[in-house]
Amino acid sequence: xxxxxxxxxxxxxxxxxxxxxxxxxxxxxxxxxxxxxxxxxxxxxxxxxxxxxxxxxxxxxxxxxxxxxxxxxxxxxxxxxxxxxxxxxxxxxxxxxxxxxxxxxxxxxxxxxxxxxxxxxxxxxxxxxxxxxxxxxxxxxxxxxxxxxxxxxxxxxxxxxxxxxxxxxxxxxxxxxxxxxxxxxxxxxxxxxxxxxxxxxxxxxxxxxxxxxxxxxxxxxxxxxxxxxxxxxxxxxxxxxxxxxxxxxxxxxxx
Amino acid sequence: xxxxxxxxxxxxxxxxxxxxxxxxxxxxxxxxxxxxxxxxxxxxxxxxxxxxxxxxxxxxxxxxxxxxxxxxxxxxxxxxxxxxxxxxxxxxxxxxxxxxxxxxxxxxxxxxxxxxxxxxxxxxxxxxxxxxxxxxxxxxxxxxxxxxxxxxxxxxxxxxxxxxxxxxxxxxxxxxxxxxxxxxxxxxxxxxxxxxxxxxxxxxxxxxxxxxxxxxxxxxxxxxxxxxxxxxxxxxxxxxxxxxxxxxxxxxxxxxxxxxxxxxxxxxxxxxxxxxxxxxxxxxxxxxxxxxxxxxxxxxxxxxxxxxxxxxxxxxxxxx
Numbered sequence: 001x002x003x004x005x006x007x008x009x010x011x012x013x014x015x016x017x018x019x020x021x022x023x024x025x026x027x028x029x030x031x032x033x034x035x036x037x038x039x040x041x042x043x044x045x046x047x048x049x050x051x052x053x054x055x056x057x058x059x060x061x062x063x064x065x066x067x068x069x070x071x072x073x074x075x076x077x078x079x080x081x082x083x084x085x086x087x088x089x090x091x092x093x094x095x096x097x098x099x100x101x102x103x104x105x106x107x108x109x110x111x112x113x114x115x116x117x118x119x120x121x122x123x124x125x126x127x128x129x130x131x132x133x134x135x136x137x138x139x140x141x142x143x144x145x146x147x148x149x150x151x152x153x154x155x156x157x158x159x160x161x162x163x164x165x166x167x168x169x170x171x172x173x174x175x176x177x178x179x180x181x182x183x184x185x186x187x188x189x190x191x192x193x194x195x196x197x198x199x200x201x202x203x204x205x206x207x208x209x210x211x212x213x214x215x216x217x218x219x220x221x222x223x224x225x226x227x228x229x230x231x232x233x234x235x236x237x238x239x240x241x242x243x244x245x246x247x248x249x250x251x252x253x254x255x
Numbered sequence: 256x257x258x259x260x261x262x263x264x265x266x267x268x269x270x271x272x273x274x275x276x277x278x279x280x281x282x283x284x285x286x287x288x289x290x291x292x293x294x295x296x297x298x299x300x301x302x303x304x305x306x307x308x309x310x311x312x313x314x315x316x317x318x319x320x321x322x323x324x325x326x327x328x329x330x331x332x333x334x335x336x337x338x339x340x341x342x343x344x345x346x347x348x349x350x351x352x353x354x355x356x357x358x359x360x361x362x363x364x365x366x367x368x369x370x371x372x373x374x375x376x377x378x379x380x381x382x383x384x385x386x387x388x389x390x391x392x393x394x395x396x397x398x399x400x401x402x403x404x405x406x407x408x409x410x411x412x413x414x415x416x417x418x419x420x421x422x423x424x425x426x427x428x429x430x431x432x433x434x435x436x437x438x439x440x441x442x443x444x445x446x447x448x449x450x451x452x453x454x455x456x457x458x459x460x461x462x463x464x465x466x467x468x469x470x471x472x473x474x475x476x477x478x479x480x481x482x483x484x485x486x487x488x489x490x491x492x493x494x495x496x497x498x499x500x501x502x503x504x505x506x507x508x509x510x511x512x513x514x515x516x517x518x519x520x521x522x523x524x525x526x527x528x529x530x531x532x533x534x535x536x537x538x539x540x541x542x543x544x545x546x547x548x549x550x551x552x553x554x555x556x557x558x559x560x561x562x563x564x565x566x567x568x569x570x571x572x573x574x575x
Contacts, residue, residue, distance in 0.1 A: 013523075013525075017387075017388055017524075019392075019394075023394070035493065036506075093367050094358075094361075094367075094368065094370075095361050095362065095365070095366075095367055095368065098362060117506070118506060120506070120525070123370075123371055123505050123506065124368075124370050124371070125354050125370055125371075126354060126357055126358035126361060126368050126370055126407070127358070128358065129326055129354070129355050129356075129357070129358025129359050129361075129362070130358045130359070130361055130362040131362075132326075132327070132358075132359070132434070133327065133330065133358065133359040133361075133362035133363055133434070134362050136433055136434050137434065138327070138434055138435045138436070138437045139324070139326055139327065139355065139358075139359070139434075139437065140324070140437055141324070141326065141351065141355050142351050142499075144498065144499060154440075156443075157324065157351075158351060158498075158499050158500060159351060159442075160350065160351070160451070160453075160500070161444050161445060161447075161451075162442070162443040162444040162445040162500075163442075163443050163445075164324075164439045164441065164442050164443070165439070165440045165441040165442075165443075166324050166437050166438065166439050166440065167437070167438055167440055168435055168436070168437045168438065169435055172435075172437075177499040178489070178492055178493040178499065178506075179492050179493055179494070179495040179498075179499060182495065216367060217366075217367050217398055217399045217400035217402075218367040218369060218396055218397065218398050218399060219396065219397060219399060220394045220395065220396045221382070221395050221396060221397045222394070222395045223392055223393070223394050223395075224392065224393045224395070225391070225392060225393075226386060226390055226391055226392060226393045228391070229531060229536070229549075229550045231548055231549050231550060231551055231552070231554070232551065232552040232553050232554070233552075233553055233554070234543070234548060234551075234553075234554040234555075234556060235553075235554070235555055235556070236543070236556045236557065237555055237556060237557025237558070237561070237562055241539075241555045241557050241562045241565075241566075242562055242565035242566040242568075242569050243569060244555070245537065245553075245555065245562070245566050246566065246569045246570060246573065248537065248553050249481070249514070249570075252513070252514060252534075252535050254456070254457055254481055254513060254514045255481070255570065255573060255574075
């Protein structure tokens with residue numbers, strides 16, 4: 001089985017985020033594999049292991065100066081990675097990203113495409129559905145559990161009130177929620193092996209998509225400070241905190 | 256300039272319409288729009304009545320089965336209807352199905368989609384506002400080419416106001432989707448005794464500071480005692496302690512309760528954006544420097560696993 005996982009290298013979430021003068025996210029610092037993507041990589045590895053002869057290919061878009069995020073996913077056990085990196089894609093929207101990843105996926109002809117429900121930097125959360133539509137693949141979204149046979153996929157799909165079991169034939173696209181599987185830690189052998197695994201860096205021209213450069217029709221036009229909340233009293237607990245909280249709840253009439 | 260045509264994508268709902276649908280209709284009416292509600296499945300009389308009550312002029316019912324995951328088939332039907340009727344703006348709720356439909360529709364129409372919208376205005380274009388960096392900054396965005404504007408709105412962004420109007424129901428043959436349908440074979444309801452998280456007047460949320468999954472019971476107990484709903488930070492959802500449905504934050508639900516109690520939550524920016532609209536915020540955390548205290552009306556610097564059991568005992572003795 002050939003499994004493609006969409007992954008993203010994002011700025012370190014523990015570092016302060018900032019926008020550049022062009023109102024785009026500052027991506028100049030260190031990049032990491034988005035933690036939200038570790039679930040998809042783990043799921044792909046588990047499905048691959050359960051289906052014998054399998055291959056897991058990572059696909060990505062973004063700056064390729066620093067590939068440590070992709071190496072992290074390769075160290076978990078993925079086989080190879082393809083990243084589309086082109087200055088002409090700087091500031092691209094989710095639909096443009098989906099078009100680029102659709103072109104890459106089409107060349108790979110996978111049985112299963114896996115993505116996170118959203119990235120942890122932009123949070124747009126629509127790219128997987130756009131990708132599925134562009135590829136005419138069934139989209140099984142918001143999975144909290146995934147079962148794959150040789151020809152079908154079934155997931156437990158999160159709903160507001162519980163979950164639905166939903167199913168389709170393969171090939172298909174699945175988006176996976178955090179916590180659906182437990183991502184493995186890369187071991188020393190994996191980290192060493194990842195150093196020699198293949199990462200292809202492609203441009204729009206390589207994909208025959210030069211016309212996509214700058215084609216997106218949305219932009220951030222301004223940035224303002226949001227109104228801030230004022231913080232109130234703080235109490236260092238000396239055994240009286242519980243009673244103080246009860247008094248507070250009474251004062252705001254929730255008790 | 257004549258009124259813009261606004262379509263509100265409304266999920267079928269057991270109680271007629273979701274709160275999100277009411278909020279979106281109200282905002283479109285407030286913007287002076289000509290508002291229609293687009294839905295699918297067996298449209299209930301309650302939904303039609305509700306659409307009129309909040310000011311929609313029409314309900315457009317697509318004959319798409321509710322037995323399928325709606326993303327692809329509803330998007331195909333809406334896209335075909337767009338070609339025939341050219342709406343100016345389509346608003347979708349930031350729900351599981353709303354986000355799916357928005358993505359499929361964007362690709363089918365080759366139109367950009369703006370998501371996580373919390374406010375909007377109309378001049379020559381629609382201008383949307385997005386809270387970023389934990390809600391400390393507001394980014395404004397604009398769609399820069401002609402065509403329908405696809406906008407996905409976070410819940411609780413707008414206030415629903417009744418504005419009764421006569422409403423018509425039109426049934427529409429849906430254009431089929433070329434994509435293999437995803438079939439819903441079973442539906443499971445989580446057992447829940449209190450209110451739904453999005454509707455709860457009190458939300459008690461736990462985070463990594465609880466130390467372990469067993470301590471979440473104290474969070475759930477306080478929620479029950481206060482007639483509220485339990486919730487969680489992304490960290491403990493990622494750790495598998497509680498389901499994704501509990502998650503409050505950028506990735507997860509937005510809540511605006513009267514009281515939000517953050518237990519062992521540091522207050523990462525991605526969490527703050529989902530709860531800083533609460534009327535009152537209480538934080539319990541042993542790290543006095545935790546960012547959650549910067550938004551808290553009342554902060555307790557202490558061990559959540561000491562404070563919560565004592566608090567639960569006191570609250571229980573008052574309510575017994």
